[in-house]
Amino acid sequence: MANTLIALFLSSVLLFQVMSPSFVSALSNDYYAKTCPNFEHAITGVVKKAMANDNTVPAALLRMHFHDCFIRGCDGSVLLNSTAKNTAEKDGPPNISLHAFYVIDHAKKAVEDLCPGVVSCADILALAARDAVSLSGGPSWEVPKGRLDGRISLASDTRQLPGPVFNISQLQQSFSQRRLSLDDLVALSGGHTLGFAHCSSFQNRIHNFAANSDVDPSLSPSFAANLRSTCPIRNTVKNAGSTLDSTTTIFDNAYYQMILQGKSIFSSDQALLTNSRTSALVKKFATSQMEFFNAFAKSMVRMSSLTGGQEVRLDCRVVR
Numbered sequence: 656m657a658n659t660l661i662a663l664f665l666s667s668v669l670l671f672q673v674m675s676p677s678f679v680s681a682l683s684n685d686y687y688a689k690t691c692p693n694f695e696h697a698i699t700g701v702v703k704k705a706m707a708n709d710n711t712v713p714a715a716l717l718r719m720h721f722h723d724c725f726i727r728g729c730d731g732s733v734l735l736n737s738t739a740k741n742t743a744e745k746d747g748p749p750n751i752s753l754h755a756f757y758v759i760d761h762a763k764k765a766v767e768d769l770c771p772g773v774v775s776c777a778d779i780l781a782l783a784a785r786d787a788v789s790l791s792g793g794p795s796w797e798v799p800k801g802r803l804d805g806r807i808s809l810a811s812d813t814r815q816l817p818g819p820v821f822n823i824s825q826l827q828q829s830f831s832q833r834r835l836s837l838d839d840l841v842a843l844s845g846g847h848t849l850g851f852a853h854c855s856s857f858q859n860r861i862h863n864f865a866a867n868s869d870v871d872p873s874l875s876p877s878f879a880a881n882l883r884s885t886c887p888i889r890n891t892v893k894n895a896g897s898t899l900d901s902t903t904t905i906f907d908n909a910y911y912q913m914i915l916q917g918k919s920i921f922s923s924d925q926a927l928l929t930n931s932r933t934s935a936l937v938k939k940f941a942t943s944q945m946e947f948f949n950a951f952a953k954s955m956v957r958m959s960s961l962t963g964g965q966e967v968r969l970d971c972r973v974v975r
């Protein structure tokens with residue numbers, strides 16, 4: 656009997672070890688039911704107000720959450736400020752263009768007023784990203800909660816984020832390292848239905864693309880010409896760039912329609928047509944907004960279930 660118990664114990668330890676730590680801590684829909692009921696309304700109110708003043712806020716919150724989750728799990732590490740001794744994720748190259756951090760500060764303040772020291776910054780960011788999508792006309796979903804905030808935030812880690820010049824196998828690898836599938840990749844890339852890109856993020860497609868063509872031949876010629884006039888080779892306008900789809904503040908399926916027309920912005924968007932499975936999904940989402948919304952909501956829950964923190968911060972910018 657004792658031997659059986661020991662064997663059982665050892666095999667459960669082994670099972671625990673082989674499971675990725677990122678999926679070990681359990682999130683739940685009613686995590687704060689007793690400790691902070693109804694706090695989600697406070698976050699929605701803050702996001703709504705910020706959007707009314709600045710229509711670029713939803714895109715910023717959605718991307719911020721994605722960049723948080725892909726580095727050390729969704730642990731609010733992207734929210735931490737650099738210190739004298741440490742350059743934080745926020746100041747890593749791909750994150751320089753993240754913005755609207757103040758919205759999370761305001762949401763945290765509203766939640767702290769209701770129940771001090773209870774709700775993590777990582778959960779607040781996950782909820783704010785969901786609200787950003789639904790308040791822009793996209794789907795809504797229940798966000799499982801219980802993430803903890805991390806204490807480590809290194810600018811050098813941001814090298815692990817997927818880049819806009821990635822091909823399909825690099826994208827697949829980046830997602831599968833986080834246990835996300837090709838289907839998740841296609842659905843989550845639909846986040847590019849909101850927001851904006853600076854010229855530097857897509858200049859590889861419009862200048863010196865290859866030895867025999869200056870411009871990426873998969874781009875529609877008229878679309879490429881427009882991008883080239885906004886982003887000349889020696890661009891001096893600091894904030895020059897392009898919206899990611901034709902309806903930049905509306906969460907819809909226009910992004911997928913644009914990919915099919917050769918009007919996507921990044922090589923990584925266009926790359927979704929270079930694999931039979933992902934290409935079929937692009938076509939499905941381009942014709943059915945409902946299919947896209949359902950898939951997006953499911954994949955967001957999967958992405959935002961990557962966890963990794965240890966504490967509940969009081970100020971989202973500073974470790975406790």
Ligand code: HEM
Pocket residue numbers: 711713714715717718721752753754817818819820821826843844845846847849850851852853854855856899921923
């Ligand atoms: C698949 C790999 C991805 C790559 C390579 C990628 C790359 C980029 C790049 C380069 C930018 C523009 C940055 C700039 O020039 O300022 C951007 C913007 C954006 N990305 Fe992605 N992204 C990816 C996936 C995602 C995912 C999964 C989401 C969310 C679910 C997302 C949401 C956004 C949003 C909303 C913006 C606009 C941000 C703004 O206007 O402030 N991206 N992305």
